[in-house]
Amino acid sequence: MAVDIYHEGERAARRRAGLLDQGGFSVRAEIPEVARRFLVQQPMVVLGAADADGRMWATLLTGRPGFLRAEDARTVAVDARPVPGDPLRGPLTAPVPVGMLAIEPARHRRMRMNGRAVPTADGLRVTLDQVYSNCPKYIQKREPHRAPGTPGEARHSTALTTGQQRLVAGADTFFIATADRDGNADASHRGGAPGFVQVLSPTVLRWPDYTGNAMFNTLGNLEVEPRAGLLFPDWRTGAVLQLTGTARTDWDPGHAAAVPGAERLVEFTVTAAVEIPGASPLRWSDPVPSRFNPTVTSRTPRPRR
Template sequence: MLEQTRQDAPSPWHEGELAMQRSVGVVERMDGPGRNFLRKAMPEQHRAFFPMLPFIVLGAVDAKGDVWATVRAGHPGFLVSPEPEILDVSLARDPADPADAGMEDGDAIAMLGIQLETRRRNRLNGVIRRADAGTFHVRVGQSFGNCPQYIQPRSSAFVRDPDLATAIPPLHSGQLDDRARRMVEGADTFFVASYVDRNNGERQVDVSHRGGYAGFIDVGADGVLTIPDFPGNRFFNTLGNFLVNPKAGLAFVDFATGDMLQMTGRAEVLLESPEITAFPRAERLWRFTPEAVVFRPDALPLRWSLPRDL
């Protein structure tokens, strides 16, 4: 039997992504890019990109079905692609990281390679095949690039060996305390993980970057985050996932201290709301209600700095 062509193959978009695309009238326009840009293997430029990175953003789902976003660091070269369908990852298990529970053999995972100083980013998702406690590889399900919009340029440097974990224990809570609230309210960058279980039985996890002006997230008195969705590539991976499965995981990094704030909870997409006008350039909003919060002081061995001309 002849292999299906991209135009004959089923749409790569699931129903949630299609519903978001319908909401702005771009379903037909996004069909071609979906077939052409969502690949089942990494192009050469992506394979060359990942080994340069000193950190990776991950999205994983724990045994309870909660999704977590995290950032993990390593010496450049800890990510290597021996073939287009595979990304090898050298990272030790980290019981302090709530996302680590979703990184067992056979688990679905999402990865975002992002180079803040150049504003390059590439995403992939796939399935973990774990060799041991210090390595695993990901068999690619989808691989695609993203534009540099909303990425705040930053340069990074290690302040300790990335193989040495911090001695400071994580702090667990069911809600945002004042420190976490300040971290969210002052952020210009965060990462969000989401997932769906496709009709073919495969779990598809996504993790992406969200950026804006400092203070672009509103935190209500009840601890609920209201987040603007700015004009983008119309893929709607994150919001489309929320329509099907309203679970979300957020990660905020204090770039000056290496502290990380991780949350898992529920998301709601607001396609129309009078509140949208309060957020410059926003096309729609989404809300996030935290259900579990983990604050991890000194979690990352990297420190980032802004360009000198800012």
């Protein structure tokens, strides 16, 4: 049975974007058969959740195809845990709301699943409240292969190092975890040409919000709860950079007009960073850029203070 997904923040974001308050989209609580087949083929899933302090984080869970699967119409099993040093390794040992994104870069497919996770002997079992496919426009095509190894020691900081700034500034993909006022978590994808994420300072990032499916899940969450987590994967080495902090949407059309393709801008303030070398055993081919990626220019609005 389809259910209306819009909460107060999503409705507010849609109104600010000039869209009608009602109608258009719904999601299901059950997993369609085609989605079950999709899940069991995947070697990774992005998961977003809050830690004990309420900070949002996004992490990458991996395994051989079959590690992620539907046990029934509303339950997903994940036979994986975050690696040592991951900010969500501890929180996922207890029941917690999670947002998950299964994404297949090689075929430009992705599916979002939100619900409540409980720990199991092999990882997690997630009872779902929301299941829906999503806009694939800005996924860069990549093919994976496995290069198993041991994850390195986690490096913690409260601001981006020079090397981390280079990773972010050169990224064509990142993932974002947010939650609504009630703590219901969500994980989503952002993509664009390298440079679409602007490093305004060691603690301030900005990126354009491009046209998508107009559901405003992420921006709607940010309207009522600014805490967010970002995940930047290093596709070549398997390292991950996890950031937590707060995000705000800049709805000023004049600011968006300065960035090609932007409908609005999002600014993120870093409060903590964790970098884990070799966190993922997956390595990926060089990308084939999405034909939808807007051009990136050096014209950058001044950061808000």
